[in-house]
Amino acid sequence: MFKKAAFLVIVILILLSNIVPVTAERSNDITLIINNKTIKSDTPPLIYKNRTMVPIRIVSETLGAEVFWHSSERQVEIKTHNRIIKLTIDKNEALINEKKVTLDVSAKIFNNRTMVPLRFVGEALGADVFWDGSTRTVKVVKKSQQIINVAYAKTPEGLDVLIDASGPVEYEQLFLQNPNRLILDFPSTKVALQVPVVNVGKNGVKQIRVGQFKVDPDITRVVIDLEKEMSYSIHTSENKKQVVVCFKNQMFGVDYSKEELGQSALIKTPFDTEYSVNELSEPDRIVIDLHDAEFNADSSNIEINDEILYRIRMAQFSVNPDVVRVVFDLKEKADYTVEPVEGEGLKVYFNKYKKLEEVRFKKFSNRTRLVFKTNDPVDFRVEREDKQLTVEIPQAVIKISQNVLPVDDGIVDNIELKQVEENGGIKVVAVIKLPYYYKHEIINTCPTEEVIVDIFKSPLSEELIVVDAGHGGDEPGAISPSGVKEKDLTLDIAKRLNELLLDGGAKTYMIRSTDITVPYQIRPNIANEMKADLFFSIHINAYYNDRIQGVETLYCSGSSGESKKIAKLVQETMVEELGMVDRGIWERENLVVLRETKMPAVLAEVGYLTHPEDEKKLLDPEFRQKAAEALYKGILKYYEQKD
Numbered sequence: 204m205f206k207k208a209a210f211l212v213i214v215i216l217i218l219l220s221n222i223v224p225v226t227a228e229r230s231n232d233i234t235l236i237i238n239n240k241t242i243k244s245d246t247p248p249l250i251y252k253n254r255t256m257v258p259i260r261i262v263s264e265t266l267g268a269e270v271f272w273h274s275s276e277r278q279v280e281i282k283t284h285n286r287i288i289k290l291t292i293d294k295n296e297a298l299i300n301e302k303k304v305t306l307d308v309s310a311k312i313f314n315n316r317t318m319v320p321l322r323f324v325g326e327a328l329g330a331d332v333f334w335d336g337s338t339r340t341v342k343v344v345k346k347s348q349q350i351i352n353v354a355y356a357k358t359p360e361g362l363d364v365l366i367d368a369s370g371p372v373e374y375e376q377l378f379l380q381n382p383n384r385l386i387l388d389f390p391s392t393k394v395a396l397q398v399p400v401v402n403v404g405k406n407g408v409k410q411i412r413v414g415q416f417k418v419d420p421d422i423t424r425v426v427i428d429l430e431k432e433m434s435y436s437i438h439t440s441e442n443k444k445q446v447v448v449c450f451k452n453q454m455f456g457v458d459y460s461k462e463e464l465g466q467s468a469l470i471k472t473p474f475d476t477e478y479s480v481n482e483l484s485e486p487d488r489i490v491i492d493l494h495d496a497e498f499n500a501d502s503s504n505i506e507i508n509d510e511i512l513y514r515i516r517m518a519q520f521s522v523n524p525d526v527v528r529v530v531f532d533l534k535e536k537a538d539y540t541v542e543p544v545e546g547e548g549l550k551v552y553f554n555k556y557k558k559l560e561e562v563r564f565k566k567f568s569n570r571t572r573l574v575f576k577t578n579d580p581v582d583f584r585v586e587r588e589d590k591q592l593t594v595e596i597p598q599a600v601i602k603i604s605q606n607v608l609p610v611d612d613g614i615v616d617n618i619e620l621k622q623v624e625e626n627g628g629i630k631v632v633a634v635i636k637l638p639y640y641y642k643h644e645i646i647n648t649c650p651t652e653e654v655i656v657d658i659f660k661s662p663l664s665e666e667l668i669v670v671d672a673g674h675g676g677d678e679p680g681a682i683s684p685s686g687v688k689e690k691d692l693t694l695d696i697a698k699r700l701n702e703l704l705l706d707g708g709a710k711t712y713m714i715r716s717t718d719i720t721v722p723y724q725i726r727p728n729i730a731n732e733m734k735a736d737l738f739f740s741i742h743i744n745a746y747y748n749d750r751i752q753g754v755e756t757l758y759c760s761g762s763s764g765e766s767k768k769i770a771k772l773v774q775e776t777m778v779e780e781l782g783m784v785d786r787g788i789w790e791r792e793n794l795v796v797l798r799e800t801k802m803p804a805v806l807a808e809v810g811y812l813t814h815p816e817d818e819k820k821l822l823d824p825e826f827r828q829k830a831a832e833a834l835y836k837g838i839l840k841y842y843e844q845k846d
């Protein structure tokens with residue numbers, strides 16, 4: 204711009220030279236010093252009406268102003284960043300920023316040169332003008348501004364380097380390589396900083412150095428050291444007191460490395476740039492777009508070819524808006540997470556999905572063993588709900604074509620395999636359907652390549668148990684003082700016990716399942732005809748006063764001692780589980796249901812209806828469930844011991 208302005212001045216001067224006649228008082232011995240430099244000019248300064256007049260070119264060359272000539276108005280326009288001075292030839296009035304001021308000496312044309320009053324123009328441009336009569340010297344000193352602060356700041360788009368001055372400043376820029384650095388020179392400025400070096404270490408900006416590059420004329424040099432060559436833009440604030448160098452968010456490439464559970468890719472972008480992630484298929488790939496970012500990597504393609512990725516591709520996807528795109532070409536659908544890592548970039552973790560490759564099952568005498576085979580060690584979880592077990596394998600995919608595997612061996616019905624999405628990941632859920640549940644055991648611990656679950660055959664599974672709810676229909680049995688009938692409570696407990704026995708794998712028969720009359724003489728016959736393995740009768744006791752309470756179990760010794768064994772175990776579990784008074788086991792030869800049955804038979808008396816505490820318990824359905832469970836446990840214990 205300066206050169207252009209100077210050229211303009213020369214053109215103007217040539218144009219004027221033939222038009223305007225000039226007379227002037229020449230004074231050869233005036234020394235002109237501007238900013239400590241003695242100015243030599245082919246047209247020396249003149250004294251006119253006691254004012255020093257200088258060629259206008261000196262103004263443009265030494266005080267950093269642009270000069271324009273408007274011939275129609277015969278007007279000289281002197282322009283700086285914040286001031287416009289208009290002088291009209293031979294007119295004692297000037298305009299500073301359109302404001303009128305009176306001059307004691309106007310601009311003149313002498314010897315075909317446009318001459319302007321130095322003091323007026325110098326002061327209007329912010330310089331001090333001194334006259335030393337003894338040496339006939341005019342001294343013009345343009346005041347230097349101070350560079351008072353240098354800092355950097357993160358912006359959504361990247362990083363800004365901020366240079367603050369005490370007043371309006373100009374700059375000249377220069378980019379140098381090896382090492383890469385951006386240089387800003389501020390003429391007419393002095394360094395006024397405590398710390399001349401600002402360490403940045405972010406977004407490719409290493410540091411900012413500030414120094415007094417020259418004195419008289421003063422030049423401050425600001426050097427921004429960069430990791431790599433990168434684009435930037437420079438903005439000046441309206442008052443020219445701040446210069447801002449903006450560096451866009453840089454993307455320096457991708458580091459790919461092995462992690463404990465898979466791989467990771469670090470997209471090197473030093474700030475938490477905004478990003479978006481898209482998962483695409485056919486072929487499987489993950490696309491990550493970094494917004495407001497500039498691609499500044501050495502390569503745009505990284506061949507990987509491991510078990511997860513073919514390659515990583517990256518490029519400046521668009522400019523304005525600036526988007527850098529990174530594409531991960533997947534070998535197959537992979538589990539991944541994207542998370543920003545402070546100061547480093549964006550980290551993409553790839554966890555390869557584990558594969559469920561095989562499900563085997565084998566029956567042993569007392570159990571069925573299920574084996575879930577995976578390609579890599581997995582964590583797993585086994586849960587039971589009623590007659591169903593589930594094996595969950597997180598971050599895994601099914602690599603078996605069959606969804607339902609029929610087992611049907613009496614211990615396991617079938618295994619159903621399901622692929623379930625969960626929290627952005629996927630898991631395998633194997634639902635093991637059982638005809639009954641007795642117990643299971645997990646053989647190995649996490650993590651393992653073989654999830655082994657043993658499911659045990661119930662010791663009840665080959666037993667037929669006749670459940671006899673005492674009384675019924677016309678025979679209410681005992682009646683409590685408040686009117687509660689034994690037949691209703693025994694039926695309820697019998698039904699609950701029957702359910703538990705069935706769920707536990709036994710076959711059952713209920714002498715009655717409703718409120719009907721079944722003569723007690725025929726009850727043993729039913730069991731005998733069915734060739735039942737156990738006859739189990741449920742009653743509630745009564746006494747003529749309310750002083751007796753507790754549980755007892757009756758049996759008839761018969762040919763074998765099995766009934767007594769069962770009675771003992773049932774009595775034990777009732778006492779343990781129900782916290783009732785232990786009235787022990789009793790041998791009773793005269794009870795038809797115990798005497799006439801050809802299989803082991805017991806009769807449990809679950810409390811005394813005539814005792815208020817026992818009655819209160821028996822009226823609670825939760826207690827009756829607990830009672831049924833206690834009876835079940837006693838029976839189960841017997842068969843477990845028998846096996």
Ligand SMILES: [Zn+2]
Nearest residue numbers: 673680742743
């Ligand atoms: Zn009874």
